[in-house]
Amino acid sequence: MWHVFDMPLGVFIGLAALAGLFIGSWLTLLTHRLPRMMEREWQAQCLDATGAARPAGGAYGLLSPASHCPACNAPVSPKGRIPIVGWILLRGRCAACSAPIGWRYPVIELLTCALFAACAWRFGATPIALAGMGLSATLVALAWIDFESTLLPDVLTQPLLWAGLLVNLFDAFTSLQMAVVGAVAGYLFLWVIFHVFRLLTGREGMGQGDFKLLAALGAWFGVEALPMLLLSASLVGVLIGGALTFSGRASRGQPLPFGPYLALAGLVTLLLGGEQGLWLFMS
Ligand SMILES: [Zn+2]
Structure with missing residues (x-):
C-alpha cells in the first residue's frame, strides 16, 4: 500500500x-x-x-x-x-x-x-481512497433515490461509469481491459434478462437505470466481479423483497427497486474486496 x-x-x-x-x-x-x-x-x-x-x-x-x-x-x-x-x-x-x-x-x-x-x-x-469515497457517495445517493422514487438518474450513473474507467487507467481496482469488458458485460447481461423476462411475462422486471448501474460497477471492479455482485444483490433483493411482500408492505408483482441492492453489493465489494469479502458478507 x-x-x-x-x-x-x-x-x-x-x-x-x-x-x-x-x-x-x-x-x-x-x-x-x-x-x-x-x-x-x-x-x-x-x-x-x-x-x-x-x-x-x-x-x-x-x-x-x-x-x-x-x-x-x-x-x-x-x-x-x-x-x-x-x-x-x-x-x-x-x-x-x-x-x-x-x-x-x-x-x-x-x-x-x-x-x-x-x-x-x-x-x-x-488517491484510491479518494476515488473510493467518490464511488461511495454516488452509490449512497443512487440507492436512496431509487429507494424513494424508483429512479436511477443518468446524471449519476453515466459519470460513475466513466469515472470507473478513468481510475482503472491506473489499475486502481482492476486492469483497464477487465474494466472495459465489465462495463459492456454488466449492461448487456441485464439488458438480455430484461428482454427475455418481458418476452415471457409481458412485464418489465427492472428499469433501464439498473443496466447502467451494473455497467458502472463493472467499470469499477472489472468483469470478474460481476457474478458475485449480481448474486449477492439478487439474494439480498429476494430476501428483502420477500419480507416486504410477506409483511404486506409491498404487493406481489409490484416491481421492487433493484438499485439499492446493487449499490449495497458495490459498497461491500469496495470495502471488503474480492470474492473472499463477498462470501464473508453472505455467510
Ligand atoms: Zn417548517
Missing part, C-alpha cells in the same frame, strides 16, 4: 470522516431535489410538446433555492445546517413550524461519514 498524502493514518481517517459528514449533508439535498428536478423537466417537456406555455416559477436546482423546510418554506438557520449537530439542536423538527425533519438526514450523514472513514482505513492516505 502506497501512502502519497504525507499524514498519519489516524489523521487521514478523521479528516475523511469529517468530509463524509459534510458530503453526506449535501447528499440529503441532492437525493431530495434530483428526482423533483427530473419530474419538473419531464412536465416542462410535455408542455413544450403540446405547445403550452411553461408555468412561471422560481428556479429549482441544486444551488437554489437555499435549504428550506419543505412544509413551511422557512429557511434553515446556519446552525441547523451543521451535519448531525443541526438535527440534534432542532430535535428533528423545523424551528418555524415543528414539522418533523425525518430520520433520512442524520442517517445519510452518518452513513456517508462511516463509508468515508472506512475507505480511508481500507486504502490508506492514497
Whole structure:
C-alpha cells in the first residue's frame, strides 16, 4: 500500500470522516431535489410538446433555492445546517413550524461519514481512497433515490461509469481491459434478462437505470466481479423483497427497486474486496 498524502493514518481517517459528514449533508439535498428536478423537466417537456406555455416559477436546482423546510418554506438557520449537530439542536423538527425533519438526514450523514472513514482505513492516505469515497457517495445517493422514487438518474450513473474507467487507467481496482469488458458485460447481461423476462411475462422486471448501474460497477471492479455482485444483490433483493411482500408492505408483482441492492453489493465489494469479502458478507 502506497501512502502519497504525507499524514498519519489516524489523521487521514478523521479528516475523511469529517468530509463524509459534510458530503453526506449535501447528499440529503441532492437525493431530495434530483428526482423533483427530473419530474419538473419531464412536465416542462410535455408542455413544450403540446405547445403550452411553461408555468412561471422560481428556479429549482441544486444551488437554489437555499435549504428550506419543505412544509413551511422557512429557511434553515446556519446552525441547523451543521451535519448531525443541526438535527440534534432542532430535535428533528423545523424551528418555524415543528414539522418533523425525518430520520433520512442524520442517517445519510452518518452513513456517508462511516463509508468515508472506512475507505480511508481500507486504502490508506492514497488517491484510491479518494476515488473510493467518490464511488461511495454516488452509490449512497443512487440507492436512496431509487429507494424513494424508483429512479436511477443518468446524471449519476453515466459519470460513475466513466469515472470507473478513468481510475482503472491506473489499475486502481482492476486492469483497464477487465474494466472495459465489465462495463459492456454488466449492461448487456441485464439488458438480455430484461428482454427475455418481458418476452415471457409481458412485464418489465427492472428499469433501464439498473443496466447502467451494473455497467458502472463493472467499470469499477472489472468483469470478474460481476457474478458475485449480481448474486449477492439478487439474494439480498429476494430476501428483502420477500419480507416486504410477506409483511404486506409491498404487493406481489409490484416491481421492487433493484438499485439499492446493487449499490449495497458495490459498497461491500469496495470495502471488503474480492470474492473472499463477498462470501464473508453472505455467510
Ligand atoms: Zn417548517
